[in-house]
Amino acid sequence: ARAQHSPQPCAAVDCTMCSPSVMVGIRLLALTAPVLALQHTPSAAISSTRSHPVKPAAQPVLLALRSRQRTAAPLLTAAVATPEQPPQGATVSASIINLAKNIVGSGVLTLAAGVAAFSGSKLALIPSLAILLFLSGVSAYSFSSIARVGEAVGGTTYRDTWAKVFPPKTAILPAATVTIMTFTAGLAYSIIIGDSFASIASLAGLPPTLQRPNVWIVLVSTLVLFPLCLLRDLSSLAIGSVLGTAGTLYTALFMALRCIDGSYAPGGKFFSAIAPAVQPRFVPVTPATPVVNLSIFVLISMLATAFLAHYNAPKFYNELAPPKDGGSKVGRFNLVCGGAFGLAALLCGLIMSMGFLTFGAASQGLILNNYATKDTFAFLARMGIGASIIFSYPLNFAGFREGVLSMTGLGKFAHRRDLHIASTVLLMLSTNGLALFMKDLGLIAALGGAILGSALVYIFPALMFIANGRKALKAKADKGENANGLKAEVGANYALLVLGFFLAVVGAVMSLK
DSSP: OOOOOOOOOOSOTTOGGGSHHHHHHHHHHHHHHHHHHHTTSHHHHHHTTTSOOOBTTBOOTTHHHHTSOOOHHHHHHHHTSOTTSOOSSBOHHHHHHHHHHHHOOGGGGGHHHHHHTTOOSGGGHHHHHHHHHHHHHHHHHHHHHHHHHHHHHTOOSHHHHHHHHSOGGGGHHHHHHHHHHHHHHHHHHHHHHHHHHHHHHHHHTOOGGGGSHHHHHHHHIIIIIHHHHTOSOOGGGGHHHHHHHHHHHHHHHHHHHHHHHTTTSTTSTTGGGSOGGGSOBOOOOOSSSOSOOTTHHHHHHHHHHHTOOGGGHHHHHHHBOOOTTOOOSHHHHHHHHHHHHHHHHHHHHHHHHHHHHHHBTTOOSSGGGGSOTTOHHHHHHHHHHHHHHHHHHHHHHHHHHHHHHHHTTOGGGTTOHHHHHHHHHHHHHHHHHHHTTOOOHHHHHHHHIIIIIHIIIIIHHHHHHHHHHHHHHHHHHHHTOOOHHHHHHHHHHHHHHHHHHHHHHHHHHHHHO
């Protein structure tokens, strides 16, 4: 819908806007409008999920808006609006909010356990918050660099940008990485569903059998998730984005309240209502238990996932409205990156801090497991997170399924009903079945962040920028232009590349200890 705006046709015989050439243009726009509308529907978004996976509990942006498919008439009306109308596209403020929603997912509920992995002292929050701010800043830069490279080479997706910088056959690298990310996200979803609904069943006084997480994983997978994952059109699940955002905000406020009111401190209202293993435990700093040790890389690996939205960088850039003067969008996009990653860092830091200050070294891989089943506010938090995940799971699964079919050469047969059903059954068994045995959500978040997050956030963006930057440097040299700024940025991306490999290797080793 970025057609040039022109006034409404009038009845005047000599009106230039009613000339044959203009009217032909309008008719062509009317013919192409359905195609433009289709490109912004959820089904179209899902069809490209090889390079756009869904983050846990934080769906890609504007699903609610996309679910309202536009027809040719509104598009045609927009096309013939007055010239004074501003350019079509998302505003900076709207993009900041939507990107922040896209960044923050259920992985934020593991961060308190990441702090507890290396220290039980409240002082551990100081280096933890410093690392969080540093990595959020680096992530914001790499997010921006992906979009800038995409604009330079004409890439519209993460995978497309890579394929235009490097040989197209190597695009399997980011595609496979994103597919594996959707697998680990689905595994995390299943674990959270089991834990959340088991706690709810316990609070409701249901039979002991229904208080087991595995029972709920099987029931919800069979009766709810499987039918939803068979849907071809997922536009009706757009409410999951709203629920996810509301649930995360409510959880942050609830955790802050419980930290302040001391309900879980010794002698507090709910202290005796939770198992000894999850009761608050803080460890003083001694030479044997320093504030910082090598296990801090577990938290760093988690934070790599906490700020992961980079597969959507080209999309956010393309959807951002250009300046009124028609200049470059880079400056406006950098404002979006700074604002969105800043908001995400604020929310992540709040949840991480409140959880750790409440439970310390006893913080669980899913922090909601620390809270008493008798705590009504915790019950509501579990309900909100559980409901949002139920709606989010099919969106993530669609990306996982399409990525697997594409890499196995079966993508061209995805329209067949038998393949659709068979692939859904087998892939759900692989993710949800594994969730019956693997319960450490913190390990999943740390290991996935160490390897996959580092690749998508640091390594791949740095490689793309360096390769494209070298070409730009050569072009500037041929023209005799000053390229000192570009040289410095290319050098910075070499440092980013080294940082990415370092975090991937060290984080993976520490996560498996």
